[in-house]
Amino acid sequence: MKHNSLKFGFLALILILSACRTGTQAPTKPTALTPIKLPVGYIPNIQFAPLYVAIEKGYFKNEGIDITLDYNMENDSVALLGAGQLQFAIVSGEQVLLGRGKGLPVVYAAAWYNNYPVGVIVDPAKNVTKPADLKGLTIGLPGPYGANYIGLRALLAAGGLTENDVKLSSIGYTQAENFMTKKVDAASIYVSNEPNLLESKGVPFTLLKVSDYTSLVANGLATNETTLKEHPELVRGMISGLLKGIADAGANPEEAYEISKKYIENLDKADTTVQKAVLKSSIDFWKSLKPGSTQPDAWENMQKLLLDMGMLDKPIDLTKAYTNDFLPVPTK
Incomplete structure (x- = not known):
């Protein structure tokens, strides 16, 4: 009996000491960092400020x-x-669907932009007030690819139009220049970019925003099925870092702008008023009541658009194209 009492006494002591260590010891941080190369598209730009901040x-x-x-x-x-x-x-979002349409196991894991940031600027002399009024116009865009093209097609569809109802002109990323010199009647642009540049130069324009007519899936963090399955904590860590950067940049735009100078060559020599306006406009597209969350209706709208454009051969299982399961749990 005495032997058993001592045995239970030692067990109790071990449990108490373990509890004390757990309660007082600071959480351990990873000693080795996991290297991740993150492609973002385009070039260094103030719109990527959340990444620079993070x-x-x-x-x-x-x-x-x-x-x-x-x-x-x-x-x-x-x-x-x-x-x-x-x-x-x-x-x-469209790139994820197009990839899955080709059998690629890519998955959209967290939204960055809450609204699709593409629009069309139009010469006010053309009296355009709605998408249907774009009929017959020459519209410049980088080319028949990417978000500028998808957004334009969404606007045309909202007006009951197709590509055959307008003349598309592939002009590269020179939309503002071609618009100002009237080489095109209109141009597909990122709402945060060209409108701010044109305003700074006193150039009048009419703006049609895609987000005013439909909900589509914009830029966000994508991964693949293997990473989701084998490295869930890495996925959560990437999402956490991104969302903290977005929140911080939105709450402290002046600081975010200063930080971005380290990552964007010659930002300190650029037109500060224009660049800060681009950042402010971008922040408006990042705002969300549910940061990182992506909505089913936006995916359904995007898929329908791609099917109508002939870019998808057949519908895919949208439930496998995106997930909200790795987002941070809101604190009460």
């Missing part, structure tokens, strides 16, 4: 992640994600 303030490193940004084309990123050569990329 990197600079250590939001990714606190999650055990060492981020390197890579600027390339969205379709390249999706192909590499699907092949398992990348674990993450910043892409728009």
Whole structure:
């Protein structure tokens, strides 16, 4: 009996000491960082301020992640994600659907933009007040690809129009210049960019925003099925770092702008008024009551648009194209 009493006494002591260590010891942080190359598309730009903030303030490193940004084309990123050569990329919703339509196991894991940031600027002399009024106009865009093209097609569809009702002109990323010199009647643009530039130069325009007519899936963090299954904590860490960067940049735009100078060459020599206006306009597109969450209706609208455009051969299982399961749990 005495032997058993001593045995239980030692067990109790061990449990007490363990509890004390657990209660007083600070949480351990990862000693080795996981390197992640994150493609974002386009070039270094103030619109990527949340990423610069998250990197600079250590939001990714606190999650055990060492981020390197890579600027390339969205379709390249999706192909590499699907092949398992990348674990993450910043892409728009249509690229995820187009990738899955080709059998690529890519998954949209967190929304960055709450609204689709594309629109069309039009010469006021054309008296355009709604999408249907675009009929017969020459519309410039980088080319028949990417978000500018998808957004334009969404606006045309909202007006009951098709490409055959307008003349598309592939002008590269020179929409503002071509618009100002009247080489085109209208141009498909990012709402945060060209409108602010034109306003600074006193150039009048009419703006039609895609988000005023339909809900589509915009830019967000994409990954692949293997990463979701084998590295769920890495996915959560990436999402956490991104959302903290978005929230911080939105709450402290002046600080975000200063941080961005380190990552954007010659930002300190650019027109500060225009660039800060671009950041402010971008922040409006990031705002969300449910940060990171993506909505079924936006995916349904996007899929219908791609099917109507002939870019998807047949409907896909949308429930496998995106997930909200890895978002941070809201604190009460």
